[in-house]
Amino acid sequence: MPTSARKSAVLYRMVMPEHICPWGLKARWLLWRKGYHIDDHRLRTREETDAFQAKHHVQTTPQTFIDGERIGGYDDLRRFFGLQVAEPGATSYRPVVAVFAVALLLAAAAMWSPDPPSARRLLGWLVSFAMCMLALLKLQDIESFSTMFLNYDLLARRFVPYAYFYPFGELGAGLLMVSGRLPHLAAAVALFIGTVGAVSVFKAVYIDKRKLKCACVGGSSNVPLGFVSLTENLMMVAMALWTMA
Template identity: 30%
Template structure:
């Protein structure tokens, strides 16, 4: 069986070597793939090893902490995979659900449902909510974002600027300020951001998705691609409707 874990405290190749060495000393672990990006440890076991046992092992290597990577396990049955998928993405699904409900309620005017109004409220709520989670740990977000975003990888400070861009877009949508300009900026920003996401997923990189900042350990997946491209598609629809 193979499990994925998050290991906090590693900063260099020396850390990787020390952590791997201690983990492989456990007889039940037959293989250990360690990296600096999330999830940092991919452990193959002949029999299950508890997290507390793993923690004792990595503690011998230094000031490191190992935890389950969002409850993810590789090579599970279909039922277990579905349960773990829901558990892993529950925060993201809840955020989307709340935004959809609020946007829908706000879009009913005089008994009629206005699609364009709904899109304004949805996108405004999306950007404001997602920027909020990023602001909770700006540095943590910047670290995660720089691991896959093309611009943040070359210009680390962009990771600190990006949440402000999202917040600005959210406020612009809610207040209906320059809707055409706002939609164009959305398409450009989210379209460019999606390139790094798509590349990471296509390369099967096991890293943390920074969409909800560093608060939740969400793995990068096609869910992230859909999220980004949905914003791009809605932005294009709004541009077409305003043109």
């Protein structure tokens, strides 16, 4: 497509040493997915952000401009493209559907398992069931989870869809471990997401000294990022290595 014919958008988002706006990452990914060339303006200090907000009479970032017209924040951008936006206070059956769907999958996985009951099996099921239940908490509101996850996960910051894949990967690996089927696939998925997660949490908490909320039990939790999330990821790594062994 000729450069002159390409769709273009101007995006202003916060990218500071201590904070990268997750909605800015989502807005950039959405524009890219819709085929837009993005003029990405990074607001690197609080002063730059305040000056931008005062100039354009807005209170939040990110802000997207298309054809010289201000579209607004991430939710406004979704509406511009005709995508669904959850309104504050709107009712939803998604949490209930997620609970029963995961329960059904767990029951099916347990029935599919060829292994006889044993202490070793009990320990394996303990970790596998925990993985599935943690995935369930994320899937009840995956949008909130992904937003919180983008605050610290290193891979999701580079590839936003990974924030949506993570709970499905955790659930799939847990179900396969419960069933005892396709152990190498289950181990590979758990090892990958567990290792990336552990490195991301360790960097955010113990190297960068950032105080964030943990997305490990869903996007609406107030659990501090640190030991709990690190344990979740190390648990997956350990289970993956045990499965491969």
